[in-house]
Amino acid sequence: MSEVRSVDRPPDGGWGWVVVASTFFVHVLVIGNMQSFGVFFAEFREVFQEGAGITSFISSILGGMLLMCSVFAGALSNLTSCRTVIIAGGVISAVGLVVSFFAQTMIHLFFSLGALTGFGFSLMHSPSLAMIGRYFDKRHATANGIAVCGTGIGIFAFPPLYQFLIDEFGWRGALLIVAGIPLNGCVCGALMRPIKLKEDRKDEKVDIEPQGSTDQEQKKRLLHFCEKVMEAFDVTLLKHRPFLVYCVSLFGTSLGNSMIFVHLVAHAQHIGVEKTPAAFLLSILGISEAVSRPLHGWLSDRVHISKLYYNMIGNTGLAILNFAIPFGRTYTGLVVCMVLYGFLSGPFNALIAVMVKMYSSVSRISSGLGWALVFEGPAYLLGPPIAGWLYDATGNYDMSFYAAGIFIFLSAVVLLLNPCSTTRGSSSLSSNTSETNQNGIKIVAFRNLGRETGRIDLSGQINLGF
Numbered sequence: 001m002s003e004v005r006s007v008d009r010p011p012d013g014g015w016g017w018v019v020v021a022s023t024f025f026v027h028v029l030v031i032g033n034m035q036s037f038g039v040f041f042a043e044f045r046e047v048f049q050e051g052a053g054i055t056s057f058i059s060s061i062l063g064g065m066l067l068m069c070s071v072f073a074g075a076l077s078n079l080t081s082c083r084t085v086i087i088a089g090g091v092i093s094a095v096g097l098v099v100s101f102f103a104q105t106m107i108h109l110f111f112s113l114g115a116l117t118g119f120g121f122s123l124m125h126s127p128s129l130a131m132i133g134r135y136f137d138k139r140h141a142t143a144n145g146i147a148v149c150g151t152g153i154g155i156f157a158f159p160p161l162y163q164f165l166i167d168e169f170g171w172r173g174a175l176l177i178v179a180g181i182p183l184n185g186c187v188c189g190a191l192m193r194p195i196k197l198k199e200d201r202k203d204e205k206v207d208i209e210p211q212g213s214t215d216q217e218q219k220k221r222l223l224h225f226c227e228k229v230m231e232a233f234d235v236t237l238l239k240h241r242p243f244l245v246y247c248v249s250l251f252g253t254s255l256g257n258s259m260i261f262v263h264l265v266a267h268a269q270h271i272g273v274e275k276t277p278a279a280f281l282l283s284i285l286g287i288s289e290a291v292s293r294p295l296h297g298w299l300s301d302r303v304h305i306s307k308l309y310y311n312m313i314g315n316t317g318l319a320i321l322n323f324a325i326p327f328g329r330t331y332t333g334l335v336v337c338m339v340l341y342g343f344l345s346g347p348f349n350a351l352i353a354v355m356v357k358m359y360s361s362v363s364r365i366s367s368g369l370g371w372a373l374v375f376e377g378p379a380y381l382l383g384p385p386i387a388g389w390l391y392d393a394t395g396n397y398d399m400s401f402y403a404a405g406i407f408i409f410l411s412a413v414v415l416l417l418n419p420c421s422t423t424r425g426s427s428s429l430s431s432n433t434s435e436t437n438q439n440g441i442k443i444v445a446f447r448n449l450g451r452e453t454g455r456i457d458l459s460g461q462i463n464l465g466f
Contacts, residue, residue: 037262043171073126078366096120145350246415319405
């Protein structure tokens with residue numbers, strides 16, 4: 001095992017660019033893959049003879065698991081390493097796709113393609129973003145923008161590939177071939193070289209063996225275990241209001257975004273577009289996103305506008321475009337909408353990890369990303385079925401896009417509750433501090449703007465600070 005490098009602050013370069021490249025390919029393999037599964041949507045509806053609402057649950061469970069399990073990915077990263085978790089995720093997601101080959105019912109796909117593959121994707125996604133936050137500080141948004149533009153490349157490449165595989169081998173054969181794609185994430189994980197920052201060393205605690213009777217030792221070991229669980233999941237982040245407000249905004253934006261990626265192809269086919277050109281709309285969206293994400297990441301590091309407002313501007317534009325999509329009744333109109341949608345989604349996607357780091361801290365970014373993505377999970381779980389049910393009720397997807405626009409606009413309004421700051425000094429949580437009492441029971445205190453929000457106290461009572 002290679003020695004962990006210790007530095008005083010994120011190096012803002014060096015091996016960090018290899019980490020950026022690895023995270024780029026993780027986004028190609030994971031998010032690009034997930035958002036391209038809309039091509040399978042029409043096939044599943046036809047084969048299993050189910051409505052749009054029920055069929056949408058496959059994609060929604062996949063997206064929901066990817067995001068809601070991020071808190072477990074963050075906890076596992078804290079307990080082991082981001083490298084180990086990413087490699088495990090690549091294997092698990094491949095197994096889920098292979099098991100989907102044998103599906104005979106929609107329920108089978110809910111568990112295999114939705115839950116199992118989604119869990120594997122989750123283990124790959126948030127730890128890779130956390131690693132960028134550990135390697136970059138001043139150029140964090142730029143590095144993050146480059147990394148997440150891999151999603152656009154995936155959306156560009158996978159939909160026509162999936163449509164070709166479905167046409168040639170059927171949906172079962174296509175899923176079996178696609179199962180080999182996430183295994184490449186194991187290589188990306190191997191390149192995630194661990195790094196220890198000064199803030200991590202400051203937070204290190206020396207375990208003291210408890211002294212006393214057997215009962216006392218067992219009690220202290222139990223308390224020690226509870227402390228480790230609290231540290232791994234870092235639930236005290238939810239006490240921090242700016243962080244919580246941003247998470248609520250993430251929920252609204254993701255609720256709207258989830259609808260377009262699942263139902264865009266079906267909407268295009270509904271208005272008369274052929275299957276292959278309809279699938280290519282996602283590729284056009286992917287190209288636009290691939291360009292806009294690094295561009296907006298670079299701009300947000302240089303313009304004198306709060307990243308909070310920068311994010312709000314992008315969300316407002318996305319809301320307007322969702323209202324415009326139903327009026328694009330021609331293929332050309334949909335192409336224009338997808339180009340603009342991809343461009344305006346750049347601020348939101350490029351700044352997620354940056355905003356999380358701004359409202360937490362570098363030493364807690366794994367946990368922060370985990371909790372933030374947990375809020376996105378229910379949105380991806382609910383969004384596609386809501387859009388599907390609106391289609392079943394109205395016979396078209398117009399109301400689905402209107403609903404998506406409303407959700408995204410409200411997510412921008414919610415951000416007004418957070419204070420505007422171009423730095424993270426006033427909004428971020430400082431790292432946790434600890435003390436050890438004479439009996440070997442450590443007091444762990446997480447400081448939220450000077451207030452204690454969680455601890456294990458001397459009496460052995462666990463206080464989460466809520």
